[in-house]
């Protein structure tokens with residue numbers, strides 16, 4: 001039987017095979033896990049964090065010779081990832097799948113894992129420890145529990161439960177009640193840090209949200225105004241906590257059994273926490289830290305004063321194209337994004353989206369040629385070896401489209417232009433919602449159902465004639481807001497695309 005990856009079995013792994021014919025480049029951790037202590041708490045321990053910030057953090061610590069930047073990784077709703085990683089002492093592999101080559105490295109920066117269902121008090125204490133300086137988050141667009149107007153959805157039962165727990169803790173209670181929302185958990189950690197006078201801290205949102213730093217800061221402050229007795233905490237947060245914006249980028253497909261078998265062949269060890277990524281990786285971070293931070297610039301991250309142009313270009317070019325390919329690709333039965341972009345008709349739709357509607361709304365970040373950026377992004381999508389599926393990217397459209405597409409639509413309408421190409425993506429999404437909730441959609445032999453936080457609302461709106469679909473779905477104001485719900489121009493454009501799609 002193949003032994004399981006852990007600190008005990010690591011020395012027996014078949015590492016450092018660089019250059020051996022027929023062998024991939026397989027490396028061990030750049031830091032000594034045994035000599036690394038926690039200095040950073042991460043909320044949302046999914047595959048993306050493990051393939052992105054955890055790698056940068058390890059490389060930064062190794063380059064600086066620092067031992068205080070281990071990570072406490074906190075899962076969201078399920079204990080699964082914590083259960084996969086705890087027996088491995090937090091060690092896991094990142095399998096990098098390029099078009100021509102594969103490599104694998106084992107990451108040692110994850111020093112502790114926790115599930116809020118059982119570990120809330122531990123997480124709260126760790127956020128409050130003077131040795132902790134940074135909290136990072138990847139909890140996905142829907143994880144922030146924002147209402148349609150961007151304010152915290154205080155009617156959300158999970159957030160409500162955390163707000164009640166926070167109020168009790170401000171009154172002196174211990175954090176016994178399991179946290180149920182990431183923002184609630186963050187707030188409870190900040191409250192404890194304030195109480196313990198443990199010093200300033202930085203909260204770094206790493207989700208695909210426009211202006212992600214101010215978004216999280218706004219949520220935190222809006223919740224605090226709603227909590228009785230939180231005035232001193234709100235003032236401390238304003239003075240001692242910063243929320244830099246960041247742009248994160250790496251394509252991270254879901255790990256499959258095939259990936260796990262490939263990794264086990266490479267290392268000789270079984271890895272239940274394996275993640276997979278493309279070779280490209282980028283992190284642009286606003287340099288606005290309240291205290292210490294890992295020397296991420298030594299690991300290739302860009303520290304800058306203004307992240308907004310990068311963030312906007314990435315969301316509007318990469319993520320919007322991705323969603324377009326996901327919906328149109330799934331509707332045509334393509335399993336992967338690589339298959340979708342290989343279809344000339346779909347490639348043309350994406351080119352039109354970017355050239356006609358997205359690029360006119362962007363200001364190029366320093367030194368970036370946006371047309372080249374588009375080509376580079378599309379070339380990454382064409383990598384056949386990541387196996388990134390259309391259905392994975394298609395999930396949560398109601399939370400993703402406002403961030404990646406609707407800003408473009410609004411800017412174009414405000415400029416007096418008709419966003420014909422961007423309307424094609426909305427039509428593709430509507431058609432996908434319709435197919436997955438009404439008729440049934442089969443992709444690569446699997447029946448696909450709509451995976452979306454608003455699935456119920458969308459399914460009701462999708463029921464009925466296809467001709468009335470744009471009107472009924474645009475009226476879902478949680479997604480489109482009042483302005484787009486009432487835009488006759490947009491409805492007409494979407495309708496025209498839907499007729500074309502129906503004819504295909």
Ligand code: CS2
Nearest residue numbers: 248249250251319322392393
């Ligand atoms: C994708 C992103 O699933 C999705 O919605 O568009 O996860 C995308 O792969 C990353 O943002 C790339 O950095």
